[in-house]
Amino acid sequence: MARQKSRGEAMDPQARKVEILNSAARCFMEKGYHATSIDDVARALGCTKGFIYHYYASKTDLFFDVHREGMDRLFAAVMPATQAVGGPLAVLIAMLTAHARAMMDHHAFETVVAQGVQIHRFGATTPDQRRTLDELIASRDRFEDLFKDQAHAARAVGQIVADDISIAVKMMLGALQWSIFWYRPEADDGPDARDRLAARMVTTIIDGVRARN
Amino acid sequence: MARQKSRGEAMDPQARKVEILNSAARCFMEKGYHATSIDDVARALGCTKGFIYHYYASKTDLFFDVHREGMDRLFAAVMPATQAVGGPLAVLIAMLTAHARAMMDHHAFETVVAQGVQIHRFGATTPDQRRTLDELIASRDRFEDLFKDQAHAARAVGQIVADDISIAVKMMLGALQWSIFWYRPEADDGPDARDRLAARMVTTIIDGVRARN
Structure with a gap:
């Protein structure tokens, strides 16, 4: 059975990055820089942590x-x-x-x-x-x-x-x-x-x- | 040898509370609510954590x-x-x-x-x-x-x-x-x-x- 692709992973690379940024902007706005984790951003976007680390160190x-x-x-x-x-x-x-x-x-x-x-x-x-x-x-x-x-x-x-x-x-x-x-x-x-x-x-x-x- | 009292502990109760609030305001301003701990506030004020917990739960x-x-x-x-x-x-x-x-x-x-x-x-x-x-x-x-x-x-x-x-x-x-x-x-x-x-x-x-x- 093929793994179901999340919304973020199905898009082209540039669109993916915009989706990550949109999700991150919303998380940072809501919890502030210090309390936000990459996990929060991934969860909000419905993708894996690794997917975000692919774009951001x-x-x-x-x-x-x-x-x-x-x-x-x-x-x-x-x-x-x-x-x-x-x-x-x-x-x-x-x-x-x-x-x-x-x-x-x-x-x-x-x-x-x-x-x-x-x-x-x-x-x-x-x-x-x-x-x-x-x-x-x-x-x-x-x-x-x-x-x-x-x-x-x-x-x-x-x-x-x-x-x-x-x-x-x-x-x-x-x-x-x-x-x-x-x-x-x-x-x-x-x-x-x-x-x-x-x-x-x-x-x-x-x-x-x-x-x- | 008598324990040296910190600045905060030497004052009267009302003045102590004002000192705690001043220190806390500065810490929250600098690090935000989420990243600030009672420890940070105590350290900034030069008092113990217990001293602050005496006033704030x-x-x-x-x-x-x-x-x-x-x-x-x-x-x-x-x-x-x-x-x-x-x-x-x-x-x-x-x-x-x-x-x-x-x-x-x-x-x-x-x-x-x-x-x-x-x-x-x-x-x-x-x-x-x-x-x-x-x-x-x-x-x-x-x-x-x-x-x-x-x-x-x-x-x-x-x-x-x-x-x-x-x-x-x-x-x-x-x-x-x-x-x-x-x-x-x-x-x-x-x-x-x-x-x-x-x-x-x-x-x-x-x-x-x-x-x-």
């Missing part, structure tokens, strides 16, 4: 790849928006809206990215792991810089006011990224609802709430 | 008390601001400023509160633990309600505009609370610098960044 490597994928997805969402038509402020708004939407679309991955920030700050890692983590955090800084550069451009033409661009961008990104704590994909009403939510989030951030006279 | 109870203390400190910071002079918007600004400052003053505790939100969402807990966690999350909701009520009051008199108060408040609080990921108490220049940072954060949130014509 360790849990840490797997965590790093989830983090990397989370950053890649943010860049992939926001980069097209940097080419939006309109002045610098219109581009900034398009970037923030794409970012807000990406936080919803890739909820588990972006939750893991936030965990990575804490591990970078406090984690006991090997020199090799440290190097990888430094790279991942550097890519976060580049991501933040995209918004800072755009905010500087918008300020240069008088479209935005902000004494301190660094603080302003931290408030904007923080407001969007904190959604990892309250956004619930399972209660979501689909892409249109996500777009409306993203638009409302960004309007509040750009215009504030004070009534204009 | 389990790591979970200790975690809950750190979470509770984190919420108490937020309420203690923000409640006086609800009595600030001026109209509803002035009060809202005072509350947000006090909140921003409290996030800096109690950085470790507020980081642990955020961990508690994730554990509430995903954690496997006993019915008793669940009840405690439900109460803690309910106190988070009451905290958010303070800001929603105030935002409604400000909107009622035309001082703020927001189609959706719930989203607007989530953006405000998220922007402030995301500071657990970037604020570094060890790089801090003291209370005045913290006040200036808090004021800048809140101005950005209330007024947004779009230039007013």
Whole structure:
């Protein structure tokens, strides 16, 4: 009798890796890096531990790849928006809206990215792991810089006011990224609802709430 | 030869408990709930494990008390601001400023509160633990309600505009609370610098960044 292949094992190699990453993102989100084992990820995916070790030498490597994928997805969402038509402020708004939407679309991955920030700050890692983590955090800084550069451009033409661009961008990104704590994909009403939510989030951030006279 | 008393054991009971909570907040912040042991907390405090078990039956109870203390400190910071002079918007600004400052003053505790939100969402807990966690999350909701009520009051008199108060408040609080990921108490220049940072954060949130014509 032929051994029944699990879902993960039946797919082509690239699709397998995506399935592993999706499963791992969900496990790390739910239990955190420290309490998650390769066993948990295998169980959630319905495959063997060996199947995952074929792709990843360790849990840490797997965590790093989830983090990397989370950053890649943010860049992939926001980069097209940097080419939006309109002045610098219109581009900034398009970037923030794409970012807000990406936080919803890739909820588990972006939750893991936030965990990575804490591990970078406090984690006991090997020199090799440290190097990888430094790279991942550097890519976060580049991501933040995209918004800072755009905010500087918008300020240069008088479209935005902000004494301190660094603080302003931290408030904007923080407001969007904190959604990892309250956004619930399972209660979501689909892409249109996500777009409306993203638009409302960004309007509040750009215009504030004070009534204009 | 008399056994040398550790720092924790030499203090009065209330001060001891505060020392345990401070040490635990730091440990949970650094390693997360799952990877932290009572041993870690004892080692960080320079006391015995038994000393901590005298106050807390389990790591979970200790975690809950750190979470509770984190919420108490937020309420203690923000409640006086609800009595600030001026109209509803002035009060809202005072509350947000006090909140921003409290996030800096109690950085470790507020980081642990955020961990508690994730554990509430995903954690496997006993019915008793669940009840405690439900109460803690309910106190988070009451905290958010303070800001929603105030935002409604400000909107009622035309001082703020927001189609959706719930989203607007989530953006405000998220922007402030995301500071657990970037604020570094060890790089801090003291209370005045913290006040200036808090004021800048809140101005950005209330007024947004779009230039007013």
